[in-house]
Amino acid sequence: xxxxxxxxxxxxxxxxxxxxxxxxxxxxxxxxxxxxxxxxxxxxxxxxxxxxxxxxxxxxxxxxxxxxxxxxxxxxxxxxxxxxxxxxxxxxxxxxxxxxxxxxxxxxxxxxxx
Amino acid sequence: xxxxxxxxxxxxxxxxxxxxxxxxxxxxxxxxxxxxxxxxxxxxxxxxxxxxxxxxxxxxxxxxxxxxxxxxxxxxxxxxxxxxxxxxxxxxxxxxxxxxxxxxxxxxxxx
Numbered sequence: 292x293x294x295x296x297x298x299x300x301x302x303x304x305x306x307x308x309x310x311x312x313x314x315x316x317x318x319x320x321x322x323x324x325x326x327x328x329x330x331x332x333x334x335x336x337x338x339x340x341x342x343x344x345x346x347x348x349x350x351x352x353x354x355x356x357x358x359x360x361x362x363x364x365x366x367x368x369x370x371x372x373x374x375x376x377x378x379x380x381x382x383x384x385x386x387x388x389x390x391x392x393x394x395x396x397x398x399x400x401x402x403x404x405x
Numbered sequence: 406x407x408x409x410x411x412x413x414x415x416x417x418x419x420x421x422x423x424x425x426x427x428x429x430x431x432x433x434x435x436x437x438x439x440x441x442x443x444x445x446x447x448x449x450x451x452x453x454x455x456x457x458x459x460x461x462x463x464x465x466x467x468x469x470x471x472x473x474x475x476x477x478x479x480x481x482x483x484x485x486x487x488x489x490x491x492x493x494x495x496x497x498x499x500x501x502x503x504x505x506x507x508x509x510x511x512x513x514x515x516x
Contacts, residue, residue: 295448331413333493333506334449349503381448391437391497391504396448 293318295397297382303403304372312367312400314382320393322385323365327351327378334381340365341388372404406431411494411507420516424481428494428507431475437497438470440479443509444490453479484514
């Protein structure tokens with residue numbers, strides 16, 4: 292079954308404690324991205340990756356890091372989380388950047404930063 | 406002016422009603438017009454997409470695009486309780502190479 296998985300699904304942490312949210316896809320997709328979803332603001336792209344070792348900033352990259360060492364994995368790193376990063380996070384993958392019609396989303400990670 | 410406007414609702418309708426969900430946009434460069442459905446505690450899933458003005462049907466769902474008015478709609482016929490979800494419009498252009506999402510409309514279909 293084609294899918295994007297994320298872990299953990301729920302996380303409560305404290306300000307400044309480094310955390311990583313993992314993302315993995317089994318479709319051999321080249322393009323992967325991270326979004327955050329906030330009430331009234333919709334989905335906003337944080338970072339994206341066009342292929343292994345190729346990453347770039349999206350619309351709201353401040354306070355986040357990513358890496359793409361393998362095609363299937365695209366972890367999101369918060370080095371020093373702050374309360375304004377409390378949000379619902381989604382990982383997504385697609386065949387290519389210009390193929391939004393092939394995009395799959397993960398189930399989401401609800402993060403609370405106290 | 407926001408690039409995409411979508412009424413957040415909530416919209417509550419009885420089972421069997423026709424539902425109309427709408428978005429307006431300002432960027433005439435958008436090429437893909439898309440609708441996602443998001444159930445509670447799940448990720449968005451692509452429901453329908455189209456490239457051009459006009460209508461596209463898929464079962465009980467019809468997507469409509471009016472490029473001259475910069476307005477897109479999703480119609481749901483014979484709505485069912487299982488249609489209760491948040492519906493997100495999304496737009497894509499080759500120039501931006503990214504999806505721009507609306508904020509989503511929450512729909513509740515009650516038996």
